[in-house]
Amino acid sequence: xxxxxxxxxxxxxxxxxxxxxxxxxxxxxxxxxxxxxxxxxxxxxxxxxxxxxxxxxxxxxxxxxxxxxxxxxxxxxxxxxxxxxxxxxxxxxxxxxxxxxxxxxxxxxxxxxxxxxxxxxxxxxxxxxxxxxxxxxxxxxxxxxxxxxxxxxxxxxxxxxxxxxxxxxxxxxxxxxxxxxxxxxxxxxxxxxxxxxxxxxxxxxxxxxxxxxxxxxxxxxxxxxxxxxxxxxxxxxxxxxxxxxxxxxxxxxxxxxxxxxxxxxxxxxxxxxxxxxxxxxxxxxxxxxxxxxxxxxxx
Numbered sequence: 001x002x003x004x005x006x007x008x009x010x011x012x013x014x015x016x017x018x019x020x021x022x023x024x025x026x027x028x029x030x031x032x033x034x035x036x037x038x039x040x041x042x043x044x045x046x047x048x049x050x051x052x053x054x055x056x057x058x059x060x061x062x063x064x065x066x067x068x069x070x071x072x073x074x075x076x077x078x079x080x081x082x083x084x085x086x087x088x089x090x091x092x093x094x095x096x097x098x099x100x101x102x103x104x105x106x107x108x109x110x111x112x113x114x115x116x117x118x119x120x121x122x123x124x125x126x127x128x129x130x131x132x133x134x135x136x137x138x139x140x141x142x143x144x145x146x147x148x149x150x151x152x153x154x155x156x157x158x159x160x161x162x163x164x165x166x167x168x169x170x171x172x173x174x175x176x177x178x179x180x181x182x183x184x185x186x187x188x189x190x191x192x193x194x195x196x197x198x199x200x201x202x203x204x205x206x207x208x209x210x211x212x213x214x215x216x217x218x219x220x221x222x223x224x225x226x227x228x229x230x231x232x233x234x235x236x237x238x239x240x241x242x243x244x245x246x247x248x249x250x251x252x253x254x255x256x257x258x259x260x261x262x263x264x265x266x267x268x269x270x271x272x273x274x275x276x277x278x279x280x281x282x283x284x285x286x287x288x289x290x291x292x293x294x295x296x297x298x299x
Contacts (some may be wrong), residue, residue, distance in 0.1 A: 001185050002192070004044060004058035004073075008254065009199050010037055015251055016202065018219045019209040026202050039088025039142045040072060046142070046163055053077060053175050055185045061193040064125040068197065069118050076185050077175035080134040083122055085115045087141050094149040112154065115139050129191075131184045138166075206256060212271030213244050214251070225273055245270060245282045260297035261287070 013030040016022060022030065040058070047056065054075035061070050073084040091103035100108040119137040126133060137156060141148075144160040151157065158166050212221035213230060217237035222230040222244070231238045249261060252269050259265070263280045270279065283289070287298035 001055050002057040002060065002189050004040060006037060007033070007059070007196070009033060009196065009201065011254060012199070012201055014219070015214075015255060016204060016209075018214050018221075019211075020202075020204060023202060026200075029200055035088050035090075036086075040086050042088070042142045043073060043084065043086045043140060046167070047073070047075070049167060050075065050170060053171075053177070054082070055177060055181060057185060057188055060188060061196055062121075062125060062188070062191055063193060064121050064128070067121060068193070069121045070196075071118065071122070074122075076133075076181045077177050078173075079178070079180055080136060080175075081122060081126065081184075083115075083119055083135060083137040085111060085118065085137065085139050087111055087139065087146075088143050089141060089146045090143050091145065092147045092149065095151065111139055112152070112157075115156070126184065126188075129184075129187055131180070131187070133180075133184065204255075206259075206265075206269075209255075211268055213248050213273060215239070216247070221271065222273065230273075241274070241278070242282055245274070245279065246286060249283070249287075261299070262297045 010030075010033040013022070013026065013033060017027070017030055044058070050056075054077040056073065056075045057071070058073050059070070060074065061068065063069075071083060072086045075082045075084075089102075093103070093108075094101045098110065100110055102108055115137050119135055123135045126135075139154075139157045140163075141157070141159050142163075146160065148159075210221065214220070215222060215230075215232040215235060215237055216239065217232060218235040220232055220234040222239075223233055224231075225241065228241050229238045230241065230244050245266070248270050249266055252259075252266060253261065261283070263276050263283060266283065267274065267276050267279045283298045289296050289298055291297055
């Protein structure tokens, strides 16, 4: 019912990585976000056999009594919410004195604590909405290259080698979708918070960003146009003029949601590779113009 999409934070970090130099902290955040998203996509592939038996909701952001919580994935069937926390950890991890230690020696938050917190909030939240149902939570380690030393004996932790057996266990439960499940799923979707208040982004400004049209293949900047097309010297990819301009407009809107889309601003954003006339024609064709002359902008 709610498909998975890349988060605004991930999309913004990608754009900033292409148009500025990220600090080491922000670069690590980008790598972590990319890896987490890839892990969630792998989970979605694993869950395909269940989509006809359960209704899936991905990347839900909800608020309960001032506490905002995110659900990576959940599925609803037979008046039960199955909550999945997906981790794409890689390498050998250890638990020392209750702390999770990564292969690099970095201390990580205990994902079991996060799992239980979210489970409790899901239960409280659904009861507040008038839905009384069971909640089952599972911590899924999706990466086959992950290993945990000194693990706790917890049946709700699922490692990659256990995924096939875990699937068979689900399929043997004869789960059924009913009106209660669909109504609950629709209610949760309607309460999803679109914009996260916790974006982890560096400070940036229009003036400090590298200008130009980004190649969707490699993330490099097109250096010149060839007729109606743009050709990337780095990867050899090509793209027609119109979709390249439109994609750059969408990037501008994501980076600067409070700024107006104007011909001049978009021409600068495109690195001056096209004239104002070409930019204006493209904007006029795909957007609605407001105002007149120098004060005109597009929505």
